Amino acid sequence: MAVRPCVQGDIGADVRLLAPMAVNGISGKIEDATNHLDVLNLKYVVRDWVGPWWKGACFRKLRHKCIINDVTLRLKSGEITGILGNSGSGKTSLLDVITCRASGKVTGDVIYNGTRCTNDVIQNHATYVMQADRFLPNLTVRETLIYSAKLRLPGCSTSEEIEKRVTDVVLAMGLKDVADTRIGGSIIRGISGGERRRVTIAIQLLKNPDIILLDEPTSGLDSYTARHLVSNLRDLARRGNIVMLSLHQPSSDIYSLLDRIGIMSKGEFVYFGCAKGMVQYFTEVGYPFDVASMDRRDKDSEIQSLIRVERLLGTFRRISDDFRRGPRAGYREAVERPGSARVLVTVIRRMYRNLFRDRADYMLRFFFLPAFCIMIIAFMGHIGTEPSSVQNRMGMLYLTCAFAPIRDQYFRERRDGLYGALTLLLAYTVHVLPCHVVSTGLHPGQLQFIRFTAVVFLNCLWSELHTAAFHGIFLSANLAQAVTGLCLSSYSLVATGFLKDLNSLMKPLQWVSKGLIQKYSAELLAANEFHGLRFDCPEIQLSNVTSNLNVTNCNLFRFHLNRTIINCDMRAACVNIFILYK
Numbered sequence: 001m002a003v004r005p006c007v008q009g010d011i012g013a014d015v016r017l018l019a020p021m022a023v024n025g026i027s028g029k030i031e032d033a034t035n036h037l038d039v040l041n042l043k044y045v046v047r048d049w050v051g052p053w054w055k056g057a058c059f060r061k062l063r064h065k066c067i068i069n070d071v072t073l074r075l076k077s078g079e080i081t082g083i084l085g086n087s088g089s090g091k092t093s094l095l096d097v098i099t100c101r102a103s104g105k106v107t108g109d110v111i112y113n114g115t116r117c118t119n120d121v122i123q124n125h126a127t128y129v130m131q132a133d134r135f136l137p138n139l140t141v142r143e144t145l146i147y148s149a150k151l152r153l154p155g156c157s158t159s160e161e162i163e164k165r166v167t168d169v170v171l172a173m174g175l176k177d178v179a180d181t182r183i184g185g186s187i188i189r190g191i192s193g194g195e196r197r198r199v200t201i202a203i204q205l206l207k208n209p210d211i212i213l214l215d216e217p218t219s220g221l222d223s224y225t226a227r228h229l230v231s232n233l234r235d236l237a238r239r240g241n242i243v244m245l246s247l248h249q250p251s252s253d254i255y256s257l258l259d260r261i262g263i264m265s266k267g268e269f270v271y272f273g274c275a276k277g278m279v280q281y282f283t284e285v286g287y288p289f290d291v292a293s294m295d296r297r298d299k300d301s302e303i304q305s306l307i308r309v310e311r312l313l314g315t316f317r318r319i320s321d322d323f324r325r326g327p328r329a330g331y332r333e334a335v336e337r338p339g340s341a342r343v344l345v346t347v348i349r350r351m352y353r354n355l356f357r358d359r360a361d362y363m364l365r366f367f368f369l370p371a372f373c374i375m376i377i378a379f380m381g382h383i384g385t386e387p388s389s390v391q392n393r394m395g396m397l398y399l400t401c402a403f404a405p406i407r408d409q410y411f412r413e414r415r416d417g418l419y420g421a422l423t424l425l426l427a428y429t430v431h432v433l434p435c436h437v438v439s440t441g442l443h444p445g446q447l448q449f450i451r452f453t454a455v456v457f458l459n460c461l462w463s464e465l466h467t468a469a470f471h472g473i474f475l476s477a478n479l480a481q482a483v484t485g486l487c488l489s490s491y492s493l494v495a496t497g498f499l500k501d502l503n504s505l506m507k508p509l510q511w512v513s514k515g516l517i518q519k520y521s522a523e524l525l526a527a528n529e530f531h532g533l534r535f536d537c538p539e540i541q542l543s544n545v546t547s548n549l550n551v552t553n554c555n556l557f558r559f560h561l562n563r564t565i566i567n568c569d570m571r572a573a574c575v576n577i578f579i580l581y582k
């Protein structure tokens with residue numbers, strides 16, 4: 001069959017021959033100024049366990065699922081390419097693999113202007129707009145873009161340059177009218193869904209990337225907004241960018257804006273070529289309508305559509321083997337990144353601004369928490385020195401140690417390589433500091449109050465950092481919050497000794513407790529609270545008091561049977577206690 005998709009004639013067998021040279025970074029002869037992104041024999045395989053997870057690895061079948069199968073294509077600057085295909089055909093996976101985000105086994109190469117695309121090359125030259133939008137809801141569109149620009153643009157950029165870049169992007173994405181409107185979220189009403197999509201794209205455009213990849217940017221948009229968006233993207237392509245987007249059922253209006261179209265089915269292309277030639281191509285191969293979709297309604301339909309798709313894939317494979325490779329442009333130097341100090345300051349300022357704008361969060365942190373302290377004071381305020389007060393004090397100290405603040409964070413920027421985990425932790429620590437300056441202790445002494453506050457503060461900070469660290473590991477806010485909550489509660493149970501004598505724990509738990517900060521903060525708090533306190537213990541009640549303490553942190557204390565208490569046992573206390581009480 002002599003049919004050939006008209007534009008893709010620059011890719012194919014010759015690409016494969018030249019691939020080793022390109023992979024080694026030898027850019028070859030520079031014949032034109034066009035930038036090229038070449039995808040060569042790309043294959044993406046994931047391990048898929050069949051069956052419910054509780055059957056375990058032994059009873060489940062391990063299947064290797066080929067998600068992208070031998071895909072070869074070339075994208076050129078100045079063109080906009082749409083990737084179509086039915087659900088599950090592999091569009092998102094293809095974008096993930098190109099941007100080095102795939103989790104399975106990837107073979108083949110992605111080459112940008114003769115250099116293999118590593119994470120660094122992608123971060124410097126490409127941008128990937130994912131399906132979901134993530135923002136700080138209390139910042140305006142302009143503020144969001146300015147902070148993002150500070151994180152993305154080179155450190156030498158002045159405020160004027162940043163302002164100008166933001167203004168350019170705002171205009172390019174048609175966001176002028178909402179530039180000073182708050183973005184909003186699930187509670188606060190802000191800009192519309194279409195505008196949010198455009199802000200997401202605008203953020204990615206700030207660093208002026210050469211390659212713009214978008215995963216279903218039009219999903220959830222009405223046809224007018226979707227057309228407007230794709231038209232914006234085409235303008236960007238015309239300015240010399242490589243633009244590729246995946247699309248679900250685009251309207252004919254949107255079709256007409258695309259230069260090239262790729263149609264995927266079962267992880268392969270059944271067509272990749274010029275948009276105008278597509279209908280003719282499919283008509284000539286005998287499938288004028290909805291050619292690549294798998295019809296899974298029943299067995300017969302599935303077999304029919306499978307045969308059809310296989311025939312199309314076979315035809316296209318034969319054609320694409322004849323394709324020739326076009327010229328390549330030289331490799332551009334890596335883009336300069338902002339310095340770590342600037343990144344840190346920007347992240348902190350952005351967190352603060354969002355916090356101060358969020359009335360609910362602000363009220364909670366600055367008013368309700370102190371109000372809660374007053375409630376606790378009212379609850380515990382009349383605590384005396386009778387034997388039962390020992391138990392009350394222990395209960396209060398346990399609550400203090402079990403405090404587990406949980407905050408949400410976002411990690412897309414970390415995945416985009418804008419900052420590392422350390423920067424995020426530092427920024428987060430500074431950001432939460434003022435929220436922990438209010439504290440209350442039980443002991444009336446000033447020094448005791450200061451010590452109590454310091455320990456509680458460190459404890460809270462530790463819990464906050466724990467949450468942030470889990471966020472960094474799991475890259476999922478929900479999972480991190482759940483795991484952190486569970487971990488901190490378990491630490492308080494096994495390490496504080498307020499609920500159960502640590503000596504009566506199983507040996508492994510005792511070892512674990514020695515590595516937990518909760519153990520030492522509990523010891524500090526208890527020592528701080530009880531040191532120097534005199535309890536009125538009639539002889540008859542002494543056994544009650546000691547039994548109270550026996551089930552608690554009794555390692556720390558030794559009771560003297562002369563009706564007065566308490567003497568810290570320095571040998572059992574940690575170094576910090578030793579310093580405090582020396």
Ligand SMILES: Nc1ncnc2c1ncn2[C@@H]1O[C@H](COP(=O)(O)OP(=O)(O)OP(=O)(O)O)[C@@H](O)[C@H]1O
Nearest residue numbers: 046048067085086087088089090091092093094103
């Ligand atoms: N990590 C993975 N493990 C197992 N299966 C996967 C994995 N990633 C992708 N898949 C499977 O690969 C196929 C292609 O997924 P992909 O998300 O790329 O499709 P898509 O064309 O983008 O679909 P949609 O248009 O619905 O978003 C799907 O069947 C999906 O379940």
